[in-house]
Amino acid sequence: MKNLTEQEREKKFQERIDRGEIIEPKDWMPERYRSQLIRMMSQHAHSEIVGMLPEGNWITRAPSLKRKAVLLAKVQDEGGHGLYIYSGTETLNISREELVGEFLSGKAKYSSIFNYPTLTWADIGAIGWLVDGAAIVNQTALAKCSYGPYARAMVRICKEENFHHKQGYEILATLMKGTEGQKAMAQDAVNRWWWPSLMMFGPSDKDSPNSAELMRWKVKRFSNDDLRQRFIDRTVPQADNIGIKIPDPMLKFNETTSHYEYGPINWEEFYNVIKGNGICNRERMKARRAAHTDGRWVREAAEAYAKKQTAKGIEA
Amino acid sequence: MNSTEWPLWEVFTQKKSGLPFEHAGCIHAPDKEMALLNARDVYSRRNEATCLWVVPSGAIVSSTPDDMGSFFEPANDKIYRHPNFYKTPGANFD
Numbered sequence: 001m002k003n004l005t006e007q008e009r010e011k012k013f014q015e016r017i018d019r020g021e022i023i024e025p026k027d028w029m030p031e032r033y034r035s036q037l038i039r040m041m042s043q044h045a046h047s048e049i050v051g052m053l054p055e056g057n058w059i060t061r062a063p064s065l066k067r068k069a070v071l072l073a074k075v076q077d078e079g080g081h082g083l084y085i086y087s088g089t090e091t092l093n094i095s096r097e098e099l100v101g102e103f104l105s106g107k108a109k110y111s112s113i114f115n116y117p118t119l120t121w122a123d124i125g126a127i128g129w130l131v132d133g134a135a136i137v138n139q140t141a142l143a144k145c146s147y148g149p150y151a152r153a154m155v156r157i158c159k160e161e162n163f164h165h166k167q168g169y170e171i172l173a174t175l176m177k178g179t180e181g182q183k184a185m186a187q188d189a190v191n192r193w194w195w196p197s198l199m200m201f202g203p204s205d206k207d208s209p210n211s212a213e214l215m216r217w218k219v220k221r222f223s224n225d226d227l228r229q230r231f232i233d234r235t236v237p238q239a240d241n242i243g244i245k246i247p248d249p250m251l252k253f254n255e256t257t258s259h260y261e262y263g264p265i266n267w268e269e270f271y272n273v274i275k276g277n278g279i280c281n282r283e284r285m286k287a288r289r290a291a292h293t294d295g296r297w298v299r300e301a302a303e304a305y306a307k308k309q310t311a312k313g314i315e316a
Numbered sequence: 317m318n319s320t321e322w323p324l325w326e327v328f329t330q331k332k333s334g335l336p337f338e339h340a341g342c343i344h345a346p347d348k349e350m351a352l353l354n355a356r357d358v359y360s361r362r363n364e365a366t367c368l369w370v371v372p373s374g375a376i377v378s379s380t381p382d383d384m385g386s387f388f389e390p391a392n393d394k395i396y397r398h399p400n401f402y403k404t405p406g407a408n409f410d
Contacts, residue, residue, distance in 0.1 A: 027381045076361070083358045087342040090324070096344060097321045153341070160362075303322075306346035 017218050022148045025091035033217055034092050036210065037147055040219065041089040046103045047111035048082035050284050054118040055127060063121060067171070071124065074164050081157050088149035104289055112270060113196050115278030122175055122182075122189035128168015130190070130197040130235070136161045137231045138201065146218040169238065176242045183243075190239070191247040198262075199270045201228040207267075232260050322346045324373040327355040329365035337369055345370075 004012070010030050016023070023029055052075050059075065062068035086096055102108040113131055118124065136158060143154035175186035202224040205211045214220040222230075236253075239246050250263030273281070322344040328337040340359040345351035351370040359365065379387055395401050399409075 024381070026378065073361075076357075080358050080361060083343065084341055090342065095321055149341075299322075302346045302350055306350070309347060 014216070017146050017216075020218075021146075022151065023146050024148045032213075033219075036214065036217075037150065037219065038089060038092050038094055040214075041085055041092075041150055042094075042099050042102065043109050043111070045082045045085035045089060045099070046108055047114065048078050048085060049103075050110045050114045050288065051078045053284055053287055054114055054116070054280075055124060057118050058121060058124050061121070062124075070167050074128070074167065077160050077164065081153075081160070084153040084156055085150075088153045091149045100292070104285075104292055106285060109274065111200060112273040112278060113200050115273050115280045115284060116192070116196055117279050119192075120185050120189060122172065122185040123193070125168050125171030125175065125186065126189035126193040128164050128166075129172055129238070130168075130193045131200070132161050132164040132168060133235055134197045134200045134231050136165055137227050137234070141220070141222050141227060144218075144221050150219075169242075172244065173242045176244065187244060190244050194247050195265065195269075198228055198232070198265055199267075201225075201231070203267060203270070229259055232262055233258075236260050325351045325355070325370040326373050326376055327359050328369040328371070329359055330367040330369075331364065332366050337367075340364070342373065343370075 009028055013023075013028065013030060013033075023033075055071060055075050055078070059068060059071050062071050086099060089099060090096055099108075103110070118127070139154045139158050139161065143151055143158055145151050145154070172186045172190070175182045202208055204225055205223040208224055211220065211223065215223070236246055236251065248263045250261065252261055253259075254261050272278070276282075323346070324342055324344055326342055327340045329340045330337045340355075343351065343354040343358055345354045348370065352368060355368050355370050356365075360368065391397075
């Protein structure tokens with residue numbers, strides 16, 4: 001490989017991808033493949049970390065000890081998911097410190113879904129069912145992506161997301177068997193989370209600047225619209241099953257295509273939240289920065305302890 | 317920001333005793349004790365491991381993909397190392 005020109009290398013790389021080979025950290029890859037993966041994977045990792053905030057909001061107010069234990073475990077999983085993906089991203093020659101730095105400075109993005117507030121307990125149900133449901137559809141596709149460390153992290157994450165998804169649905173199913181007030185609370189949460197969940201798949205492919213290149217490299221295996229459709233087709237019958245109404249007057253099942261047709265998505269809202277004008281953008285960044293600063297003494301204590309052990313002659 | 321990033325460790329998990337250890341991923345930790353704790357919290361929240369190894373990433377020596385051909389080449393032409401190379405007419409070896 002050593003005497004090849006850049007173009008020849010890229011051609012060989014594309015041939016490997018086309019044969020369905022998986023790219024590993026030490027393999028040669030185009031600089032653009034590397035940087036696109038760093039962008040995607042770090043955004044994904046940051047999203048997992050920020051994702052702890054809206055749900056963490058309800059840990060102290062969960063309605064029972066069981067629900068509290070479950071929610072704690074779920075939020076801990078989200079932190080774990082962030083760490084799997086960060087460590088996968090670091091195999092692309094970028095340090096954890098740089099990744100976290102880009103996040104805390106606001107340079108790196110995270111999923112806009114986490115800039116919506118969790119107003120009631122039913123929101124925890126809606127997040128598990130809809131937000132994690134959408135994430136599973138996305139991540140199941142990414143588990144077949146061409147970059148090995150990313151694909152392997154996704155396999156691990158998908159297993160855990162199934163618990164998140166079902167616990168959310170169970171919360172809503174329980175509320176839908178409750179009082180009129182509880183049913184209304186469940187419906188209200190779904191009304192607020194449905195459209196932002198559809199936006200999680202990103203803009204329509206014709207408006208998605210990176211799609212074609214990522215598809216060619218098999219980082220993306222399916223288009224945003226295909227994945228969104230898959231999510232809707234899976235989710236609508238689950239809503240019907242517990243008497244939840246999907247807040248889309250244009251939603252209807254097309255017998256010929258066997259797919260649900262849905263109304264237009266408000267992309268203006270999506271871009272506005274991405275730009276930083278969502279309800280919770282500022283609060284989320286503030287909370288992440290505070291967590292980083294407030295945790296400094298813990299990191300320093302651990303470092304001091306490690307140094308002391310080394311000084312004592314105990315191998316660190 | 318603090319510029320002393322904690323060392324990187326490779327994590328290997330053994331699903332149950334008797335099975336081989338498998339690479340699970342990486343974590344950062346300041347020492348081996350914390351490395352084990354972090355590895356447990358990140359890679360075994362659901363009994364994925366009954367035993368864990370953590371190894372400083374710098375200690376791993378890897379062959380490079382560029383050698384892939386020549387490095388493993390000596391194994392390619394020795395099909396007589398496999399049992400199905402041999403004809404054993406009529407005899408039962410199950």
